[in-house]
Amino acid sequence: MxxxxxxxxxxxxxxxxxxxxxxxxxxxxxxxxxxxxxxxxxxxxxxxxxxxxxxxxxxxxxxxxxxxxxxxxxxxxxxxxxxxxxxxxxxxxxxxxxxxxxxxxxxxxxxxxxxxxxxxxxxKDAPDDYDEGQKPQSSSPLGKALRAAARLRDFKGDDRAAAKVLEVALARNEKGLPIERARALAARAELAVALGDETRARSAREELQRIPLSETEQAQFREELEAADSLARTQR
Known part of the structure; x- marks a missing residue:
């Protein structure tokens, strides 16, 4: 043809x-x-x-x-x-x-x-492997959970499943890089806002504020930090 x-x-x-x-x-x-x-x-x-x-x-x-x-x-x-x-x-x-x-x-x-x-x-130039925003890729439990949550949230539109994946990973409290836990908490806060769970959004933000991050690390994922607040503004 x-x-x-x-x-x-x-x-x-x-x-x-x-x-x-x-x-x-x-x-x-x-x-x-x-x-x-x-x-x-x-x-x-x-x-x-x-x-x-x-x-x-x-x-x-x-x-x-x-x-x-x-x-x-x-x-x-x-x-x-x-x-x-x-x-x-x-x-x-x-x-x-x-x-x-x-x-x-x-x-x-x-x-x-x-x-x-x-x-x-x-x-049109989208990657075939849907792990956007997670580079370099981490093989830690939190890194894997972040990628799985991103696929569920952004590709399948399943916020509840994405939140559950992050909740399980965060509850394990396994050792890892502070910035990975911070990323997971930021993602969890944004999902909580999307799901109308203000209590979980607030607790995720509070824990996030207690994580010691350098200015460089904060700058690396500033947009992720602001995602929950940005979404909250669009819902008003």
Whole structure:
């Protein structure tokens, strides 16, 4: 085959609701029909998403996923986040619809639309091995837990599982580099904020403040330290 093109067709409950949502994100509607079957197409910078109305669809039980390869993701995520915040009053990181969180240097993020479809936007030069932000890689228990939590949080969108992985690793209190424990606590605090657990977020921050770190070490993961506070601000 020459110049083959693959176009996903995603299910939806309501074309109106779906088109309004993607319109909010800056997608343009390029086609719509109501009969014989509900069908519509939206486009954003050359990426097309097709939707078909499906009777009886349960958005909370949807597992439909689509990958969109894009030149960059950070500004795109910021644009989507600002649009969603303007309507919802805060960044919707749970429920339907929602958008996953984004950290500097991250190569992908996920938008889950009102029908439960997960559209994953991936930077075209994204690494195959999803261990972003954990270089150099550590083989310590905490280092492994940090990478596992990152995959669960950012790739699978499972904050609860990510929090559990870190909680187990932190509870073992095994010897390791102070900065690794600090990173794990910072990640745990951010997950606690995302899950609405203010008590755990506060206790993680308090322990983090007691860890002796040099100025150089603090600078190495300043963005991780600020992630929980940044997320808390978007939820107000």
């Amino acid at each position: 020459t110049h083959a093109v693959t176009i996903p067709v995603l299910p939806c409950v309501s074309l109106d609701e779906t088109l309004d949502f993607y319109g909010l994100l800056g997608f343009q509607r390029t086609y719509r029909q109501t009969a014989p079957n509900p069908y519509a197409v939206v486009e954003h910078d050359g990426a097309q998403l097709h939707f078909a109305g499906v009777k009886g669809l349960k958005p909370t039980e949807s597992y439909t996923t689509c990958l969109v390869i894009v030149p960059e993701v950070e500004r795109l995520h910021q644009s989507f986040a600002e649009a969603l915040r303007s309507v919802f009053g805060k960044l919707p990181i749970s429920g339907l619809p929602r958008i996953s969180r984004m950290r500097k240097g991250q190569s992908r993020f996920t938008v889950v639309d009102p029908a439960g479809n997960s559209v994953i936007f991936i930077r």
